[in-house]
Amino acid sequence: MVGRYCLSQLHNAYKDMRHRYGPIVREEALGNVPVVSLFDAEAIEKVARYPSRYPIRPPTEISVVYRASRPDRYTNHGIVNEQGERWAALRQTLTKEIMRPLTIARFLPDLDRVAQDFASLVRGRRDASNFVPDLELIVKHLGLESMSTLVLGRRIGALDRNVTSADRELGMRLARVVEQHFCACRDSYFGLLPLWKYVPTQIYSQYKKAEEEFYDIISKLVDDALQDEQDTCACEPVQKVFMSILHAEGLETQDKKSAIIDFIASGIMTMGNTLIFLLYHVAKNPKVQEKLYEELTSLTPAGKPITAQDLRSAPYLHAVVQETYRIQPTAIHVARILEEEMELSGYHLPCGTVVLCHNWIACMDERNFTRANEFRPERWLSDESCAGWKFTPKLVAPFGYGRRKCPGEHFTDQMLHLLLARMVQDFRMEYNGTLKTKFEFLLVPEGPIDLILHDRQ
Numbered sequence: 001m002v003g004r005y006c007l008s009q010l011h012n013a014y015k016d017m018r019h020r021y022g023p024i025v026r027e028e029a030l031g032n033v034p035v036v037s038l039f040d041a042e043a044i045e046k047v048a049r050y051p052s053r054y055p056i057r058p059p060t061e062i063s064v065v066y067r068a069s070r071p072d073r074y075t076n077h078g079i080v081n082e083q084g085e086r087w088a089a090l091r092q093t094l095t096k097e098i099m100r101p102l103t104i105a106r107f108l109p110d111l112d113r114v115a116q117d118f119a120s121l122v123r124g125r126r127d128a129s130n131f132v133p134d135l136e137l138i139v140k141h142l143g144l145e146s147m148s149t150l151v152l153g154r155r156i157g158a159l160d161r162n163v164t165s166a167d168r169e170l171g172m173r174l175a176r177v178v179e180q181h182f183c184a185c186r187d188s189y190f191g192l193l194p195l196w197k198y199v200p201t202q203i204y205s206q207y208k209k210a211e212e213e214f215y216d217i218i219s220k221l222v223d224d225a226l227q228d229e230q231d232t233c234a235c236e237p238v239q240k241v242f243m244s245i246l247h248a249e250g251l252e253t254q255d256k257k258s259a260i261i262d263f264i265a266s267g268i269m270t271m272g273n274t275l276i277f278l279l280y281h282v283a284k285n286p287k288v289q290e291k292l293y294e295e296l297t298s299l300t301p302a303g304k305p306i307t308a309q310d311l312r313s314a315p316y317l318h319a320v321v322q323e324t325y326r327i328q329p330t331a332i333h334v335a336r337i338l339e340e341e342m343e344l345s346g347y348h349l350p351c352g353t354v355v356l357c358h359n360w361i362a363c364m365d366e367r368n369f370t371r372a373n374e375f376r377p378e379r380w381l382s383d384e385s386c387a388g389w390k391f392t393p394k395l396v397a398p399f400g401y402g403r404r405k406c407p408g409e410h411f412t413d414q415m416l417h418l419l420l421a422r423m424v425q426d427f428r429m430e431y432n433g434t435l436k437t438k439f440e441f442l443l444v445p446e447g448p449i450d451l452i453l454h455d456r457q
């Protein structure tokens with residue numbers, strides 16, 4: 001607990017602060033720099049559009065301190081935490097391929113197979129009442145499998161139906177480690193009295209342990225992929241990202257390896273959480289679900305490969321994904337350090353101020369979206385049922401903005417469209433009750449995930 005607020009409900013705490021104190025709120029915590037929260041659309045837009053060459057996102061300090069203690073593994077803080085020219089050089093070298101729409105389009109057939117394998121795995125895991133008991137775990141396997149396809153250019157079998165108990169054990173270890181990592185980031189970033197900076201507290205030990213365990217698990221996958229690359233020298237389209245990182249100039253092998261591990265880590269939780277949010281909203285809105293099903297079946301028969309053309313011809317699918325990003329993004333705010341003084345919401349903020357742009361809370365504000373609490377994909381389609389509604393689409397920024405925007409956006413977006421399409425084609429979904437969420441640096445579903453999957457055919 002911090003005062004009246006609890007860290008695992010920080011998203012609701014910020015909602016409460018907006019309600020109590022207005023569109024701009026300054027927080028001061030002992031031992032930490034002051035942070036200013038922005039809830040107003042105009043102020044957020046001003047920060048988002050600032051024409052920065054090297055935008056500064058406040059680093060996750062615990063990661064910076066840890067990496068500095070491991071020069072055998074890291075020569076820099078990584079893309080997520082580096083700043084200035086060093087950040088720009090890493091970003092340019094390591095993310096060029098991942099961000100190229102053509103590269104991501106070439107992954108489509110492979111990602112569609114990942115989506116089909118996911119649907120087939122959850123079908124097999126249902127109990128007699130069509131409930132999938134370990135969905136939270138399976139979506140982490142999905143995150144790992146899709147990230148491995150993207151970044152290593154190979155499938156690793158995390159979604160195989162006949163998993164051994166060793167595979168299950170590995171999946172559970174991975175899930176636990178990723179959760180511990182994010183919770184330690186949250187506690188070090190938002191908690192009071194950052195003692196971990198001076199003595200190795202429990203938070204720091206937890207972070208270190210999670211980081212090292214994660215590195216060891218993923219490192220083995222990377223080493224296998226490197227070995228295969230030496231043995232075959234083949235370059236399939238699906239290996240494009242892997243090859244671009246391997247052959248990146250000016251980087252040590254250890255930097256390439258840690259970048260690959262960072263990319264995989266970035267995708268595992270975010271992808272799984274967002275998929276659960278998508279499935280939840282579709283399951284809770286039967287009319288949306290049927291409309292989506294009709295759109296998808298008119299485009300492509302169930303079981304046939306989904307093409308790029310199919311995705312382009314599915315406006316309702318796109319609207320459902322956008323509406324989920326609006327109402328329940330996994331990254332609820334975007335952080336920046338101001339590079340020059342700015343007038344925001346009537347206050348003068350000096351250069352160097354840390355600001356949190358609360359896009360999600362602004363998206364839930366009636367001033368920006370009419371019937372903000374309702375899940376209405378139609379608002380994205382200029383449907384007449386939403387005529388005259390307030391609509392501020394630029395506030396929907398689940399992947400951030402500007403030059404520091406998430407490099408995984410195109411990939412994630414494509415993967416989520418495919419997954420949702422496959423799930424809606426294969427199942428009629430229902431959800432018992434209301435999905436709870438908690439804040440673990442990201443917004444994550446709080447289990448159990450009570451999703452029921454009825455076969456369509």
Ligand code: HEM
Nearest residue numbers: 080263266267270271274331399400401404405406408412
């Ligand atoms: C649902 C999935 C994802 C969400 C919601 C998400 C969200 C975000 C957000 C909000 C940021 C901060 C952007 C900013 O400050 O403007 C970010 C940064 C980043 N993301 Fe993602 N992300 C996702 C998936 C991925 C994937 C799959 C990858 C790997 C390819 C990835 C790699 C990164 C990296 C490396 C950064 C740091 C970029 C930089 O500082 O230059 N993310 N992400």
